[in-house]
Every structure is written in structure tokens, then in C-alpha cells.
Amino acid sequence: MVTYNKLGVKKIINAAGTYTKYSGSLMKEEVLDAMKKASKQFVDIDELLTKSGQYIAGLLDVEAALITAGAAAGLALSTAACIAGNNKYLSRQLPLSDGLKNEFIVMKSHRNPYDQAVITAGGKFVEIGNAIETFGWELEGAVNEKTAGVFFFVQSDMFRASLTLKKIIEIAHRHNLPVIVDAAAELPPKENLTKFVNQGADIVLFSGGKDLRGPQSSGLMLGRQELLDKCRANGYPNHALGRPMKLDKETIMGLTTAIELYLNEDQKARMEQWEEQTDFMYEKLKNIEAFEIELGYPDQPLTQPASIPRLFIEVDEEILGFNKEQLRDKLAQDEPVVIVETDKNHLLINPHMLQRGEEKIIVKKFKDIIKEE
Numbered sequence: 001m002v003t004y005n006k007l008g009v010k011k012i013i014n015a016a017g018t019y020t021k022y023s024g025s026l027m028k029e030e031v032l033d034a035m036k037k038a039s040k041q042f043v044d045i046d047e048l049l050t051k052s053g054q055y056i057a058g059l060l061d062v063e064a065a066l067i068t069a070g071a072a073a074g075l076a077l078s079t080a081a082c083i084a085g086n087n088k089y090l091s092r093q094l095p096l097s098d099g100l101k102n103e104f105i106v107m108k109s110h111r112n113p114y115d116q117a118v119i120t121a122g123g124k125f126v127e128i129g130n131a132i133e134t135f136g137w138e139l140e141g142a143v144n145e146k147t148a149g150v151f152f153f154v155q156s157d158m159f160r161a162s163l164t165l166k167k168i169i170e171i172a173h174r175h176n177l178p179v180i181v182d183a184a185a186e187l188p189p190k191e192n193l194t195k196f197v198n199q200g201a202d203i204v205l206f207s208g209g210k211d212l213r214g215p216q217s218s219g220l221m222l223g224r225q226e227l228l229d230k231c232r233a234n235g236y237p238n239h240a241l242g243r244p245m246k247l248d249k250e251t252i253m254g255l256t257t258a259i260e261l262y263l264n265e266d267q268k269a270r271m272e273q274w275e276e277q278t279d280f281m282y283e284k285l286k287n288i289e290a291f292e293i294e295l296g297y298p299d300q301p302l303t304q305p306a307s308i309p310r311l312f313i314e315v316d317e318e319i320l321g322f323n324k325e326q327l328r329d330k331l332a333q334d335e336p337v338v339i340v341e342t343d344k345n346h347l348l349i350n351p352h353m354l355q356r357g358e359e360k361i362i363v364k365k366f367k368d369i370i371k372e373e
């Protein structure tokens, strides 16, 4: 059997979070079982997408659901759906969209690296607001006959410059425009799965490979049936914009299973494990002279999910002899490879994707690095 070991691919201890670069999350056995079972027979992909969507919509008590090849694929499909609808002639033109209704209004403070998926599908962004503020009249004023929809990026909801989702939905709906919400990494808490559709968002996107712990290459789209049908028309397996965003039957069954498990999971027990792990690391690392450690919850924007405790470590370069970025790189060097993130002021330890016991390996690695110096 080919193994990571045989290939020389190193194991990572993931104290960073559900980063795509670090392979997202780990699937449960039940998810893998469902995938294996799914692999044993042929099915019609369209039927499977429709029926898995209906099943998930039923579980979540929302109007409609659709599995996609990731949240970013969902952004692209949403864009195609808003521009071309289920008009086959228009669908086939994408991503070329000159002359079509192809404008998407977005707050400047909501632009982010994932929104290229909108551009990829033929969307043109029309930005409103600035780094300090955005007004409702800017949204009203930007609407014209070429406007196809409004994008909203949940993480930026925390920025002062952002209008609230509620306000955006109210104005957009007054102009009959759909609101597409990127909530890819907004779990936990599990209530967020339905929060944004219940607020009236027309399409809400989640990653299947982050907290849901489905296949890494999967995503979940929730929203209005009529719009999701248009996404499906522009998506795999049809010859359309979404054709390269392929979804196998195993992935579809894997994510469906992962969502069902997620809804029945003891979220409190997960939180307790994260707290135990951060408490342990805090106790073991707090006396290191070069560290100033705070145990808490992120309050700054762009550190999601905010519901998980973190260690925020300030590193005294004078005492340690190197800075926090160098420490981060040393942690990632040689096995056991420990991956952590840094922000402007801290080295961050996030327990979200830690396996039980890995907190001990992390502490040892820190101590080994500091002792060596």
C-alpha cells in the first residue's frame, strides 16, 4: 500500500485550524464507511445531488440544500446561477458575460481572496463603502439593470465598516436581488448552519471540509430552491461552468453523512476538550520567561471560528533570541511537525483540529526548541 510515509510526506500536528493548505479536517470512521459503501455501485449523479440535497434540507429544516465541490465552488455556481439562471444558451457563454446581467455588489471591506471564484464565473464586482464605513444609500445607488446579486462575507460582519447582513438583505430584497453569503468557516456553533438562511439570505455557503469534517473537497449550499436549481443547472455533471468542479458519489455521500453526524454530535464535549487542551498547554508554557501568554477567545475580525479558545503568545525576541515567526518556522521544522499561525502580535495555538494527546507533543516541542538555544 502507498502510505504518506512511503512517499516521504510528513505528518502534521495541526494547531492552526481547518486550513485548506493543511488538509482541512479529519473525517470520522462513519463518514469513511459511507464513502466506501457508496463506491460499490453506480448511481445517477443528478439524482444523487437532488436527493441528498432534499435529505439535508429536511435534516436542517431549510428550503433547499445542494452539495458542491467546496464553498469556493459554491461561490462560482451562485455567480453563474445569478447571471445565466437556467437558460442553457447563456450558461454556455460563461465565464464570458459581457452584455449580460453580471454585476455583483460587495462592500469594499468584504473583498477577500475567495471572491476570485465570482470573477472566475464571469461576475464583475461593484464595490461600495470604504475601509471606515458603508451606507445603505450606497447599496441603493449601485443597483442598476446589470445588477445580478449582492455578496456578503460573514467574517467581515465584524468590521466597523460593514453594514449588517440584516440591512443588506432588506435593501437587496427590496430590489429583488439575491444575497449570497460566504459562511465557509463559520462553524461552530452549529446554530450558524441555519442562522443566515433564517435571516433571509438567498444562498449560504459552508465548507464541507472544515468543522463539518466531511471530505475536504466538498461544500454545502443552503438556500432557496429556485436558486439552488439554477446552481445545479450550471454545475456538475452538466456541461457548464461548474463541470470542472467535479463531485464524486463518495464525496456526496460522505458529506451527507458528516452533516447528519454533526447535528447529533455533543458540541459541549468538543468545547470541553478544546478547553482542556488549551488549559494544559497554558499551564505548561506560562512560566517560559520569553512568553507572555493569554488564554482566551479571539475578538478581532478574521480569526474564525471565534467560538474556540486559543493561546495568544507574545514572544520576547530579546530573551528568546528569535522572533515569533522564526519560532513558528522552527515548530514546523522536522518531525513532529507542529503547525501554528501568527498574527501581528502573537503566535497562536488553536486546538480546533488537535487530536487528543497532541497538546503534550506540542508542549515538548516548544520546550525542546527553547532548551536548544
Ligand SMILES: *Cc1c(COP(=O)(O)O)cnc(C)c1O
Residues within 6 Å of the ligand: 020, 069, 070, 071, 072, 073, 114, 155, 182, 183, 184, 185, 206, 207, 208, 209, 218, 219
Ligand atoms: C475556506 C473558505 C472558503 C473556501 O472554502 P472551500 O470549501 O475550501 O472551497 C471560502 N470562503 C471562506 C471565508 C473560507 O474560509
